[in-house]
Amino acid sequence: MTSTGTAELVIVANRLPVDRVVEADGSLHWRRSPGGLVSAMEPVMKLHGGAWVGWPGSADDVIEPFEEDGLQLIPISLSASEVEEFYEGFSNGTLWPLYHDVVAKPEFHREWWDSYVTVNRRFAEKAAEVAAPHAMVWVHDYQLQLVPQMLRDLRPDLRIGFFLHIPFPPAELFQQLPWRRQVLEGLLGADIVGFQLPGGAQNFVRLVRQRVGFKTHRDTVYLPDGRLVRAASYPISIDTADFEALARSVTVTERAAAIREALGNPKRVILGVDRLDYTKGIYPRLRAYAELVADGVFDVEDTVFVQVATPSRERVEQYRRLRDEIDRLVGRVNGDLGEIGRPAISYLHSSYPREEMAALYRAADIMMVTPYRDGMNLVAKEYVACRYDNDGALVLSEFAGAAFELSQSWLVNPYDINGMKAALVEAASAEPKELTRRMKAMRKTVIEKDVASWASGFLDDLTTIRPVHRRRVRRAVPAEGRGGTT
Numbered sequence: 001m002t003s004t005g006t007a008e009l010v011i012v013a014n015r016l017p018v019d020r021v022v023e024a025d026g027s028l029h030w031r032r033s034p035g036g037l038v039s040a041m042e043p044v045m046k047l048h049g050g051a052w053v054g055w056p057g058s059a060d061d062v063i064e065p066f067e068e069d070g071l072q073l074i075p076i077s078l079s080a081s082e083v084e085e086f087y088e089g090f091s092n093g094t095l096w097p098l099y100h101d102v103v104a105k106p107e108f109h110r111e112w113w114d115s116y117v118t119v120n121r122r123f124a125e126k127a128a129e130v131a132a133p134h135a136m137v138w139v140h141d142y143q144l145q146l147v148p149q150m151l152r153d154l155r156p157d158l159r160i161g162f163f164l165h166i167p168f169p170p171a172e173l174f175q176q177l178p179w180r181r182q183v184l185e186g187l188l189g190a191d192i193v194g195f196q197l198p199g200g201a202q203n204f205v206r207l208v209r210q211r212v213g214f215k216t217h218r219d220t221v222y223l224p225d226g227r228l229v230r231a232a233s234y235p236i237s238i239d240t241a242d243f244e245a246l247a248r249s250v251t252v253t254e255r256a257a258a259i260r261e262a263l264g265n266p267k268r269v270i271l272g273v274d275r276l277d278y279t280k281g282i283y284p285r286l287r288a289y290a291e292l293v294a295d296g297v298f299d300v301e302d303t304v305f306v307q308v309a310t311p312s313r314e315r316v317e318q319y320r321r322l323r324d325e326i327d328r329l330v331g332r333v334n335g336d337l338g339e340i341g342r343p344a345i346s347y348l349h350s351s352y353p354r355e356e357m358a359a360l361y362r363a364a365d366i367m368m369v370t371p372y373r374d375g376m377n378l379v380a381k382e383y384v385a386c387r388y389d390n391d392g393a394l395v396l397s398e399f400a401g402a403a404f405e406l407s408q409s410w411l412v413n414p415y416d417i418n419g420m421k422a423a424l425v426e427a428a429s430a431e432p433k434e435l436t437r438r439m440k441a442m443r444k445t446v447i448e449k450d451v452a453s454w455a456s457g458f459l460d461d462l463t464t465i466r467p468v469h470r471r472r473v474r475r476a477v478p479a480e481g482r483g484g485t486t
């Protein structure tokens, strides 16, 4: 066992929960990143003397641990080539498309994998150093799947949890990964492996049985050394009360009215808000709307589309290509269908403060969230949280994790443009009573199940789980040979 630290709870995530801000006078300081995960973790972190291990976000920065707003922050440094190979390469060029139904083609490069192993080890070593004896460590997301086992090797005394924010794919896709076995074994270092949906947990357990050869029963994996690993779903949520309070504020209310005014006070505002990512289904949703305008069902005078696409992963080739595709589509639609002072689509390739997001949600009559595949999709839940009048329509992809809980939305298949057009027309012509019925039910869900209940649900399970089985068990089937890249 390596020497231990003092943190009773350690969060390990690719990014630190702060952004570096450079003021006009050149001075530097840190600002807490907006986001549910940080606010959900803050009270527990403070209570437990918690520490957060993560990358500050720029290459070659060597920063000493520091405290910010009562949080102990432990920066991990990445070199420029590690950013390229571990982050842009293996994380976002291999795992991200592979885990999202191969919507884009994943690339497999051995040097990217080597970098992934090196960086995961660095995170694991740092977590091992700062965790107190028998502390809880909660590792997050696809960038760090090897950390649980690496950490367990260094610190067998710890309780280790892992949560995957993106989908976990079915065996048929996962087995394309040349390092599939190493990834499964990495995750098995955790006591609990958490997923957004039960389907992800089932895919994982099935793969462990098939590829690693360990015995499994329902949600439990029985390891030969007597340890138990539980795979379960913990659908993530948002800070609902905080979003609603923001939506009710005078500033946001006035801003929402100003947005509608700037759009020419149309009868209907349709909204999309996404990171500019090929999994989010921005293209088919804009096409569905444009066809309805071209068909004469919608008129640009009274039905406009606002699409916010937050810049994302701009150094990755597939993201650059997507940006060009959307630019071209928006240009063509506005060229063909827009009128002077009335573009059909207001397209904003930019990122905004949270207040602006809330104002957009307030200004929108219809929210379109149509990913080809999404772990959860918080935008859908944020829209619902902001609709305190119980109005507004949510058109939601069946392939977003959020569809599991928000089943009263208009559910659509983003591959079916005609189906999306029909749902959009239905949502646009729904009676107020129908809108209220659906929105009320969805609001009940996001109010009851917020991010604080998500975090405490996971951590309570991690505290109480019995990590050891009485008897040692044999492998159920012979495992694949070690040493290769299977």
Ligand code: GDG
Residues within 6 Å of the ligand: 034, 165, 166, 236, 273, 274, 275, 310, 350, 351, 352, 353, 354, 357, 374, 375, 376, 377, 378, 379, 380, 382, 401
């Ligand atoms: C991953 C999984 C899962 C967006 N633009 C701006 C902005 N945002 C905020 C939204 C929302 C968040 O970013 C995006 O969250 P999503 O859930 O929609 O999507 P991913 O980024 O892909 O997140 C996803 C999530 O992890 C959590 O587990 O739900 O499935 O893919 O909160 O509001 N916020 C601000 N300005 C912007 O311009 N302030």
